[in-house]
Amino acid sequence: MSRFLFVVPPLVGHINPAVGVAAALVARGHRVAWAGEPALVHRLAGRDATVHPCPQPGAGRGPATEPDAARPADIRGPEALRFLWERFLVPLAEAMAPGVRQAVGAFRPDVVVADQQALAGALVAEDLRLPWATSATTSAEFTDALASMPRVAAWNEALLRDLRARIGDPAGSGDPRFSPHLVLAFSTPELAGPAVRGGDRVRWVGPSLTARPSTAAFPWERLDPGRSLVLVTLGTANTDVGARFLDQAARALRARADRVQAVVVDPEGTLGPGPGSGPGSGPGSGPGSGPGCSGTDGSGTGSGDRDVIALPVVPQLELLARADAVVCHAGHNTVCEALWHGVPLVVAPIRDDQPVVAAQVAGAGAGVRIRFGRAGADTIGAALDTVLHDPRPRAAARTIARSFRGAGGAPAAALHLERLADGRKDEA
Incomplete structure (x- = not known):
C-alpha cells in the first residue's frame, strides 16, 4: 500500500479529474489525501x-473558487x-x-500528485526530494503556446525562478508544470x-x-x-462575460425549435423567463420560479420554456449521454466530456487555455470554432x-x-502512479 497526496487549486475543473484517479487508487488498496480548499474538495x-x-x-474574505473573480472581463492574450x-x-x-x-x-506521502496550476505541490515536493507527478x-x-512570443516566455520563466526561490529549492531548474517523473x-x-x-x-x-x-x-x-438535444454551457468561471453570448445562443436555438431543444446552463438567470413561462405554464412555475429558481415544490426546474430550458446547474455528464451537440467556451473538461460521448461541438473560446483547446477541436474536425465576442444568433445557428x-x-x-x-482513464492513471510509487519511474 502506498500513500498519494493530491495537491489541487480551488478550481472545479481541475479537481474533478483527480477525483476519479483518487477513487481508482483507493480501490487498488492505497491511501489518498488532499491538500487544498476543504469545502470545495469535500x-x-x-x-x-x-x-x-x-x-x-x-484568506478571511471567503474561499477563492475561481481565478476570474477580480479579473476584468475584457482582457485577452498576453495581458490575460x-x-x-x-x-x-x-x-x-x-x-x-x-x-x-x-x-x-x-x-507522509510516497508520491505527490500536483495539479499544473497548484505550483506549490510541485515545488514543495521537489524541495523535499519526494517523487511527484503532474x-x-x-x-x-503541451503545445508551447509561448514559442512565438519569446519575450513573454522569458518573463514567464523569470517568474517561475523567483517563485521557486521563495517557496522551493533555489537550486532546482525544471519547469514545475512538468514533473521529471510522470505527467x-x-x-x-x-x-x-x-x-x-x-x-x-x-x-x-x-x-x-x-460519478459526481x-x-x-x-x-x-x-x-x-x-428533437435534437443541444447543451449550452460556458463553464464555472465565465458568468461575468456570458450574458450576451447566452442570449444570442438562445435566439439561435429558438429559431430552430421545430427540430432542436436546448438546455442552457445559466447561473445568473440572464436569459429571464422564457416564452410561455407565465403562471401555471409548466413545471417549476409559481412564485419565484424564474430561470435558475426553485418552484414552490423546490424542484428547481427553471423556466417554463420547453424549447430552451435554462437552469443554474445541470447534471452535465448525464445530459451529454443524450446530447446531439454542445455549444461551449472550449473549456478542457467540457470538451473532453462531450467528445467522450462522441458529441460534436461549437466552441467559442474566451481566454486562458480555451483558444488552444478550441483550435484542437477544429483541427481534429470534431467541431466548429466561432468568435465569442462577435458571434450573433446567425453565426451560432449556422455553426450548430x-x-x-x-x-x-x-x-x-x-x-x-x-x-x-x-x-484507460482514471484506472490507467492510477496504474502509472502506482508504478511511480514502487520506484519504477521508467515504466510509469
Whole structure:
C-alpha cells in the first residue's frame, strides 16, 4: 500500500479529474489525501475525503473558487496571461506552500500528485526530494503556446525562478508544470496532437470521468425525444462575460425549435423567463420560479420554456449521454466530456487555455470554432447546423471518443502512479 497526496487549486475543473484517479487508487488498496480548499474538495470528492487545508489568497474574505473573480472581463492574450500568473497562480502557490508542507509532514506521502496550476505541490515536493507527478487537466501547456512570443516566455520563466526561490529549492531548474517523473495528460493525441513539451514523461490517459455528487434536480420529463438535444454551457468561471453570448445562443436555438431543444446552463438567470413561462405554464412555475429558481415544490426546474430550458446547474455528464451537440467556451473538461460521448461541438473560446483547446477541436474536425465576442444568433445557428447535420464532425468526435476509451482513464492513471510509487519511474 502506498500513500498519494493530491495537491489541487480551488478550481472545479481541475479537481474533478483527480477525483476519479483518487477513487481508482483507493480501490487498488492505497491511501489518498488532499491538500487544498476543504469545502470545495469535500463537495467534489465526498465528505469522507481526508483534506489538509491550504489557505487561499485573501484568506478571511471567503474561499477563492475561481481565478476570474477580480479579473476584468475584457482582457485577452498576453495581458490575460499576465493577470493569471501574477494575480492568481503565483499568489496561490505562495499561500498554499505552508499548507502543502504541513500536509506532507502529517500524511507522509510516497508520491505527490500536483495539479499544473497548484505550483506549490510541485515545488514543495521537489524541495523535499519526494517523487511527484503532474496532473495536467488541460492539454494547452503541451503545445508551447509561448514559442512565438519569446519575450513573454522569458518573463514567464523569470517568474517561475523567483517563485521557486521563495517557496522551493533555489537550486532546482525544471519547469514545475512538468514533473521529471510522470505527467498525466487527461486527453489523447487524437485531440491534442503530439506533445511538444513534457517529452517521454507524458502518459496520455484520456478523460478521468466518475460519478459526481449532485443535489441539482433536473426536469427530465421536459426533454423531447423527437428533437435534437443541444447543451449550452460556458463553464464555472465565465458568468461575468456570458450574458450576451447566452442570449444570442438562445435566439439561435429558438429559431430552430421545430427540430432542436436546448438546455442552457445559466447561473445568473440572464436569459429571464422564457416564452410561455407565465403562471401555471409548466413545471417549476409559481412564485419565484424564474430561470435558475426553485418552484414552490423546490424542484428547481427553471423556466417554463420547453424549447430552451435554462437552469443554474445541470447534471452535465448525464445530459451529454443524450446530447446531439454542445455549444461551449472550449473549456478542457467540457470538451473532453462531450467528445467522450462522441458529441460534436461549437466552441467559442474566451481566454486562458480555451483558444488552444478550441483550435484542437477544429483541427481534429470534431467541431466548429466561432468568435465569442462577435458571434450573433446567425453565426451560432449556422455553426450548430453544421455539427448537427454534417456527418463529418460527428464522425471525428466518435474517433476521438474511441481513443479516449482506449486510453484507460482514471484506472490507467492510477496504474502509472502506482508504478511511480514502487520506484519504477521508467515504466510509469
